[in-house]
Structures are given as structure tokens and as C-alpha cells.
Amino acid sequence: MIRVAAVAPDSIAADLGLAPGTELLRVNGRELSDFLDFEFLTADEQFLLLARLPDGEAIEFDIERPEGRPLGVRLEPPRIRRCANHCDFCFVDGLPEGLRETLYVRDDDYRLSFRYGNFATLTNLKPRDVQRILEYHLSPLYVSVHATDPLLRRRILRNPRAPEVIPQLQEFAAGGIRFHAQIVLQPGVNDGPVLERSLEDLYRLDETILTVAVVPVGLTSFSNHHAAREPAEAECRAAAEAVHRFAERALAERGHRWVHGSDELYLNANLPLPPAEWYGDFEQAENGVGSVRYLEQRIAAAGPLPRLEGRTIGVLTGAAMGRLMPQVLHTLSAATGARFDLTVLENDLFGPSVTTAALLPGRAFRRALEGRDDLDVALLPAEAVNDDGRFLDDVRFDQLTRDVPTRVVLSYDFADALRESRLGP
Numbered sequence: 295m296i297r298v299a300a301v302a303p304d305s306i307a308a309d310l311g312l313a314p315g316t317e318l319l320r321v322n323g324r325e326l327s328d329f330l331d332f333e334f335l336t337a338d339e340q341f342l343l344l345a346r347l348p349d350g351e352a353i354e355f356d357i358e359r360p361e362g363r364p365l366g367v368r369l370e371p372p373r374i375r376r377c378a379n380h381c382d383f384c385f386v387d388g389l390p391e392g393l394r395e396t397l398y399v400r401d402d403d404y405r406l407s408f409r410y411g412n413f414a415t416l417t418n419l420k421p422r423d424v425q426r427i428l429e430y431h432l433s434p435l436y437v438s439v440h441a442t443d444p445l446l447r448r449r450i451l452r453n454p455r456a457p458e459v460i461p462q463l464q465e466f467a468a469g470g471i472r473f474h475a476q477i478v479l480q481p482g483v484n485d486g487p488v489l490e491r492s493l494e495d496l497y498r499l500d501e502t503i504l505t506v507a508v509v510p511v512g513l514t515s516f517s518n519h520h521a522a523r524e525p526a527e528a529e530c531r532a533a534a535e536a537v538h539r540f541a542e543r544a545l546a547e548r549g550h551r552w553v554h555g556s557d558e559l560y561l562n563a564n565l566p567l568p569p570a571e572w573y574g575d576f577e578q579a580e581n582g583v584g585s586v587r588y589l590e591q592r593i594a595a596a597g598p599l600p601r602l603e604g605r606t607i608g609v610l611t612g613a614a615m616g617r618l619m620p621q622v623l624h625t626l627s628a629a630t631g632a633r634f635d636l637t638v639l640e641n642d643l644f645g646p647s648v649t650t651a652a653l654l655p656g657r658a659f660r661r662a663l664e665g666r667d668d669l670d671v672a673l674l675p676a677e678a679v680n681d682d683g684r685f686l687d688d689v690r691f692d693q694l695t696r697d698v699p700t701r702v703v704l705s706y707d708f709a710d711a712l713r714e715s716r717l718g719p
């Protein structure tokens with residue numbers, strides 16, 4: 295059973311009399327267990343929907359809808375599938391107290407993997423889940439592999455019951471399911487020959503594995519540093535070299551590079567980032583793979599930017615992007631005539647080892663902007679704020695804008711904010 299959270303006005307659902315609180319029970323006689331059932335079973339133009347209205351009355355609706363016209367219901371959020379693993383490097387275990395409640399949920403949910411690109415380990419699948427993935431053709435999915443050796447993978451996941459990942463992927467491959475994979479690199483655990491074997495095993499699955507990302511493990515000050523450590527420069531360099539060898543082979547044999555190191559891997563290895571063409575369609579940009587090049591491409595694709603001579607634009611970011619930002623800002627300065635003032639923030643919530651801008655707390659931005667009345671506008675990374683307008687530490691963005699003496703704008707790629715007419719002279 296799933297429940298309606300909201301009904302769009304003038305929609306089919308509103309015409310039928312569905313209201314918030316209505317329970318959606320069956321479609322064409324098939325029970326609805328979540329949003330996936332609902333979306334896939336109501337995809338046809340005609341279907342029978344059994345619903346129980348908030349007053350308790352159960353009605354079966356014979357629904358016909360023109361192609362493309364949505365039913366007009368928003369469902370209550372699904373119950374998230376919890377993770378059955380206990381990785382030493384688990385980010386959730388490394389969170390301090392007092393953050394947004396949802397951050398403490400260790401999700402491992404193939405449905406969110408399909409819908410939002412969340413990585414899942416596939417270690418908590420029941421036979422019915424496998425059947426649904428195949429029936430609904432949930433592809434591509436994002437899978438955390440870490441190592442293909444079954445025993446080692448169980449050790450990394452701290453889950454003695456984790457099924458073998460390669461046979462699992464092969465079963466899905468037979469049903470046409472494709473995957474983007476990631477390997478979170480732990481030095482002395484799954485790097486070196488283990489990394490080579492994992493890449494080889496994944497490569498042999500042919501087109502089943504669309505891309506692979508190799509990402510160095512990231513720990514916070516609150517992580518279990520006795521159990522895990524971050525790779526040193528030489529270890530990142532060795533991993534980047536392994537990535538390059540496989541990427542060159544894939545390029546020669548398949549026409550695309552297939553495997554990529556995350557930006558963090560190159561930064562930690564003290565190596566230059568590969569050029570944009572290395573990353574293909576930037577399929578794992580949200581996983582920190584090619585995100586800098588992706589940003590540069592978005593800026594270039596935005597076309598001519600407004601002239602902003604005499605303006606001073608503050609740019610606030612984390613240490614990871616901070617190292618690369620001068621080259622981006624130089625380009626922006628040449629294109630607009632504005633002066634860009636870069637502030638690189640240390641993450642005082644998770645500790646200085648967490649360098650990504652998306653994980654910066656609101657209080658860090660607020661502190662950095664206190665007394666900054668010399669800026670015409672300050673640009674903050676939009677990824678640091680969730681859909682409810684809150685930073686990780688629950689600071690509200692709208693409150694922040696009132697707390698500081700300069701205008702503050704969230705921006706994904708600078709071009710979006712610079713195009714705003716109010717920034718112009």
C-alpha cells in the first residue's frame with residue numbers, strides 16, 4: 295500500500311476525488327508496494343486502480359488517460375531500505391551529532407539507485423527485488439563494488455552474508471540491466487593487485503558495466519581511524535596509473551575510456567586532472583568524477599556572459615575545488631571583467647580532511663561572510679543546500695541571507711548566477 299501526499303489541481307486524480315491520505319492499493323489487481331509499482335503499473339493509458347479514500351471507502355477506478363498526461367498525485371516518501379553492511383569508512387558512522395536527521399540514514403536501496411543514482415551494494419536484495427529489477431528493467435543501476443574477490447568484499451563491507459557480486463551482476467546482465475560501478479579505494483586493502491583484479495573482472499562483463507569510478511576513501515574527524523586510513527600521494531598515484539592503463543585499453547578496444555579516477559584521486563596524487571574529453575558524457579560527475587571539467591564545460595556552454603566591470607564577486611568553496619578554482623575564475627574574470635574574490639573554507643564540522651564544497655556547513659559560510667560588505671554578491675555552491683533549503687548543519691539558506699551584509703546567491707556553475715540581471719551594472 296502506498297499513500298497519496300498531494301494531488302495536483304485540475305488533474306485526473308483531482309477529477310476522481312483522490313485526496314491526500316488516499317491509500318492506493320492495487321493496479322489491475324496487482325498490489326502496490328511502493329512508488330516503483332505505481333509508476334510502472336500505471337504507465338499504460340488504461341488501467342484499474344483500487345484506492346481507499348480517507349473516509350475509508352474503497353473504490354475501483356477505471357482510468358483512461360491521454361498519453362503523457364500524468365495522473366497528478368504525489369506519493370508519500372518511500373520507506374528507505376537500510377544498509378546491512380558496516381564498512382569501516384562509512385560516512386554515516388563518521389558524522390558528528392546534531393546534523394539533519396535524514397543524514398543518519400544508511401540507505402542501500404536499489405530503487406533510489408535507479409531513480410537518483412545513489413550507489414547501492416545489492417547485498418540486501420530479496421528474490422522479489424531481483425525479480426522487480428528485471429521486470430521493470432531498472433537500468434542503469436549504480437553499484438558499489440569495492441572489490442570483486444568475494445571474501446575481501448565481505449571484509450570491506452563487514453557483511454559475512456554479502457553475495458558474490460560478479461555472479462549477481464551476470465544474472466542482471468542476462469536481463470539487460472547495466473551498471474555504473476564505483477570502487478572506494480582503501481590503501482592496503484583493495485588497491486594494488488586487488489584493484490587490478492577488480493577492474494579486470496568488471497571489464498570482462500563487457501557492456502554490462504558502463505563506467506567505473508575509482509574514488510579514494512574519504513574520512514571525517516569522527517571516522518574510525520584505527521580501522522581505515524586515506525591513501526597517501528604515492529598510493530593515489532599508483533591507483534591513477536592503474537586507471538590509466540585500463541582506460542587506454544578500453545579506449546583501444548571499445549572506443550571509450552570506461553574507467554575514471556575521481557578528481558580527488560588526482561588532487562591527492564598531485565597529478566593534473568585529465569582533459570574534458572577523457573570523461574565521455576560525465577556519467578559519474580555527481581560522484582566527483584570529472585566534476586571540475588564538467589563545471590568548465592558548463593561555463594563554456596553558457597555562451598557570452600554579461601559584462602560586470604567594477605563588480606567584486608565573492609566565491610566560496612571547499613578545499614578540493616579551491617585548489618582548482620583560480621583557473622576557472624581567471625576564465626570568468628576575462629569573460630565578464632569582474633573581480634573574483636575566492637574564499638576557501640575548511641570544514642569545521644567533519645574536519646579538514648573533508649574538502650568537498652557540498653559538505654560544507656552553513657555556519658562556515660556565515661562566518662566567512664560576516665562583515666564582508668565589500669562584495670557585490672557572494673556565490674555559494676548550490677550542492678551544499680538540500681531541497682528544503684538547509685545546509686548539512688540545519689542552517690537555513692534564507693536565514694543565512696539575512697545574517698550577512700552581502701547578497702548571497704546559490705550557484706551550480708557560476709554562469710547561472712552571473713546571468714542574473716541584478717548582477718549587472
Ligand code: SF4
Pocket residue numbers: 377378379380381383384385386400401402415451
Ligand atoms: S555500504 Fe558501507 S558505506 Fe555505504 S551506507 Fe552501508 S556501511 Fe555505510
